[in-house]
Amino acid sequence: MSGMPSLDLSQDVVSLTRTLCDIESVSGNERAVADAVEGALRSLGHLRVERDGDTVMARTELGRPERVVLAGHLDTVPVNGNWPTRLEADRLVGLGSCDMKGGDAVALRIAASVPQPNRDLTFFFYEGEEVEEERNGLKRIAAKHPAWFDADFAVLLEPTEAMVEGGCQGTLRVDVVAHGTRAHSARSWRGDNAIHKAAAVLQRLNDYEPRRPVVDGLQYHEGLNAVGIHGGVAGNVVPDEVRVSVNYRFAPDRSPEEAEAFVREYFAGYDLEVTDLAPGARPGLQLPAAAAFVEVIGREPRAKMGWTDVSRFSALGVPAVNYGPGDPLMAHTQDEFVQLAELRECEERMVAWLTG
Amino acid sequence: MSGMPSLDLSQDVVSLTRTLCDIESVSGNERAVADAVEGALRSLGHLRVERDGDTVMARTELGRPERVVLAGHLDTVPVNGNWPTRLEADRLVGLGSCDMKGGDAVALRIAASVPQPNRDLTFFFYEGEEVEEERNGLKRIAAKHPAWFDADFAVLLEPTEAMVEGGCQGTLRVDVVAHGTRAHSARSWRGDNAIHKAAAVLQRLNDYEPRRPVVDGLQYHEGLNAVGIHGGVAGNVVPDEVRVSVNYRFAPDRSPEEAEAFVREYFAGYDLEVTDLAPGARPGLQLPAAAAFVEVIGREPRAKMGWTDVSRFSALGVPAVNYGPGDPLMAHTQDEFVQLAELRECEERMVAWLTG
Numbered sequence: 001m002s003g004m005p006s007l008d009l010s011q012d013v014v015s016l017t018r019t020l021c022d023i024e025s026v027s028g029n030e031r032a033v034a035d036a037v038e039g040a041l042r043s044l045g046h047l048r049v050e051r052d053g054d055t056v057m058a059r060t061e062l063g064r065p066e067r068v069v070l071a072g073h074l075d076t077v078p079v080n081g082n083w084p085t086r087l088e089a090d091r092l093v094g095l096g097s098c099d100m101k102g103g104d105a106v107a108l109r110i111a112a113s114v115p116q117p118n119r120d121l122t123f124f125f126y127e128g129e130e131v132e133e134e135r136n137g138l139k140r141i142a143a144k145h146p147a148w149f150d151a152d153f154a155v156l157l158e159p160t161e162a163m164v165e166g167g168c169q170g171t172l173r174v175d176v177v178a179h180g181t182r183a184h185s186a187r188s189w190r191g192d193n194a195i196h197k198a199a200a201v202l203q204r205l206n207d208y209e210p211r212r213p214v215v216d217g218l219q220y221h222e223g224l225n226a227v228g229i230h231g232g233v234a235g236n237v238v239p240d241e242v243r244v245s246v247n248y249r250f251a252p253d254r255s256p257e258e259a260e261a262f263v264r265e266y267f268a269g270y271d272l273e274v275t276d277l278a279p280g281a282r283p284g285l286q287l288p289a290a291a292a293f294v295e296v297i298g299r300e301p302r303a304k305m306g307w308t309d310v311s312r313f314s315a316l317g318v319p320a321v322n323y324g325p326g327d328p329l330m331a332h333t334q335d336e337f338v339q340l341a342e343l344r345e346c347e348e349r350m351v352a353w354l355t356g
Numbered sequence: 357m358s359g360m361p362s363l364d365l366s367q368d369v370v371s372l373t374r375t376l377c378d379i380e381s382v383s384g385n386e387r388a389v390a391d392a393v394e395g396a397l398r399s400l401g402h403l404r405v406e407r408d409g410d411t412v413m414a415r416t417e418l419g420r421p422e423r424v425v426l427a428g429h430l431d432t433v434p435v436n437g438n439w440p441t442r443l444e445a446d447r448l449v450g451l452g453s454c455d456m457k458g459g460d461a462v463a464l465r466i467a468a469s470v471p472q473p474n475r476d477l478t479f480f481f482y483e484g485e486e487v488e489e490e491r492n493g494l495k496r497i498a499a500k501h502p503a504w505f506d507a508d509f510a511v512l513l514e515p516t517e518a519m520v521e522g523g524c525q526g527t528l529r530v531d532v533v534a535h536g537t538r539a540h541s542a543r544s545w546r547g548d549n550a551i552h553k554a555a556a557v558l559q560r561l562n563d564y565e566p567r568r569p570v571v572d573g574l575q576y577h578e579g580l581n582a583v584g585i586h587g588g589v590a591g592n593v594v595p596d597e598v599r600v601s602v603n604y605r606f607a608p609d610r611s612p613e614e615a616e617a618f619v620r621e622y623f624a625g626y627d628l629e630v631t632d633l634a635p636g637a638r639p640g641l642q643l644p645a646a647a648a649f650v651e652v653i654g655r656e657p658r659a660k661m662g663w664t665d666v667s668r669f670s671a672l673g674v675p676a677v678n679y680g681p682g683d684p685l686m687a688h689t690q691d692e693f694v695q696l697a698e699l700r701e702c703e704e705r706m707v708a709w710l711t712g
Binding site for chain 2: 196203206244
């Protein structure tokens with residue numbers, strides 16, 4: 001472990017966030033930060049630490065009746081003139097500060113400062129969250145070491161402005177395809193223009209009324225949107241195909257199968273090709289472990305609209321929520337930042353939950 | 357001129373067509389066929405021959421009161437498993453047979469066999485018709501040697517099934533652009549989907565009723581078609597722009613300015629970017645030179661829907677028609693062919709017109 005960047009977990013959460021941010025870890029380059037995290041966790045002595053690729057798992061084994069997971073990804077989106085970070089009066093500004101080295105720092109502070117938590121803890125620090133799903137460390141671990149996921153509850157420390165965001169919506173992508181017959185555009189009446197047929201597909205999208213169901217006490221908000229449209233052969237040809245890519249974000253009271261059935265019904269009469277489908281996750285806030293967490297955090301929970309890795313825990317039967325420092329709307333922006341007060345609040349509330 | 361492919365203009369029109377086809381001349385590779393044509397025309401002795409690039413011009417200078425142009429392009433679309441040609445019972449099959457070595461052969465037969473025509477003749481054999489307009493030999497010559505175009509009438513020997521096709525429709529291409537506001541598709545109500553706005557653009561295309569005006573006695577048929585549509589940022593983003601490429605084919609009673617004004621009015625409320633605009637050509641069949649030609653050909657003339665180089669003559673004040681062997685619907689197809697009877701009929705009728 002010589003030559004590994006040293007990571008001092010006794011520093012305060014603001015300094016630790018900054019240190020983590022300034023070990024550059026754009027997706028695919030997580031090695032150095034994973035080495036630093038692994039080294040720091042091993043040196044604590046009270047945790048069992050495992051490493052798989054650039055994902056680090058650490059756990060207490062205190063025989064508590066309940067076990068909870070704290071998880072955060074180590075990678076960031078690409079550098080965009082915003083690295084390394086800089087400290088302003090009340091915020092840390094720069095790549096990773098919001099999404100999500102701040103959440104990682106909170107979890108690492110707990111690993112170091114709460115050696116005797118009231119619930120057994122499992123920490124995950126993982127790679128490959130900001131890129132194609134095949135590279136996601138949690139996805140790999142769920143398949144390879146499912147026992148590591150044994151727990152009663154999970155908190156994913158993604159940015160939520162220090163609010164509990166329950167569950168997540170599912171996402172379905174389909175290509176809606178209309179067909180026609182090619183012809184030279186100088187004699188267009190000999191053909192059948194496929195692009196013109198997309199008018200009805202787009203009109204159905206305009207007519208869409210989103211469902212806003214309440215699930216386990218939280219209100220979700222669905223969406224049905226064209227995210228791409230492509231058609232055309234050449235500037236003088238009536239085209240024979242048009243392809244509208246539609247993204248359906250569905251509330252967690254619908255299964256992936258129900259979501260697909262809805263979209264097939266909604267676009268009846270057109271060819272449909274499913275290109276992506278990921279389930280949502282119910283918030284499960286009525287479960288005892290989750291309810292206790294919400295109570296200690298002390299703010300009204302809200303629904304998570306975007307798809308996140310909580311759905312992996314949910315799929316394995318572990319209720320999970322998002323809770324972390326940073327504004328989710330700042331994630332992936334050049335100007336991302338985290339408020340120092342939110343870093344401190346998240347650490348304090350989680351310590352209270354795990355020691356109360 | 358040694359080493360140049362020999363071209364015997366005394367062979368019959370069928371053999372001559374086949375010989376021309378089998379000198380491969382995909383656009384950009386017209387040198388060999390232009391050399392062969394130039395050599396054969398120079399050897400005739402009764403023509404003044406000029407060469408510019410791979411365009412050959414030849415003319416009689418007999419002091420006749422009327423001068424007519426016969427023109428054909430020497431290039432073909434790419435080889436597509438259909439070269440060299442093969443002779444079947446009643447047709448010649450293969451690349452260039454229809455578009456338009458058959459027409460070139462008819463013109464070359466006249467150059468060789470009618471040394472004393474009743475009208476002075478100007479022949480053009482030119483390169484670069486099947487590719488971007490900048491490479492078109494006639495376009496270059498019109499700018500560089502406009503005097504070569506002095507004439508009372510022009511016949512472009514493009515395939516028309518041996519019918520006189522008068523004038524041509526103009527063509528206008530515009531991008532109709534709709535704008536919106538980006539958002540993450542998980543929170544789509546924060547954005548404004550540009551692709552959804554294309555519904556109204558496509559609906560206007562569906563509602564379009566084509567004009568079918570009669571111009572100088574011939575009925576045209578307009579068309580307004582989407583030839584391309586493109587929009588989309590990523591699979592999880594509500595897109596902020598969509599671009600519909602629309603091609604308007606307009607009858608020659610409308611000027612390019614009128615065509616553009618029509619399209620701007622038709623898509624009022626959207627941004628429009630003109631990407632291509634070429635005028636049509638009135639058939640001009642009431643003019644004496646054209647009327648005499650139609651009478652000798654002896655078939656009912658019809659309107660030309662597609663844009664052709666007749667519009668270059670028309671723009672220089674020379675009425676022009678399309679007339680040649682081959683079915684225009686077979687042009688650019690792998691299976692292109694020309695009927696031997698049409699080759700012979702075209703030669704016979706044109707000889708009759710120029711010697712009667």
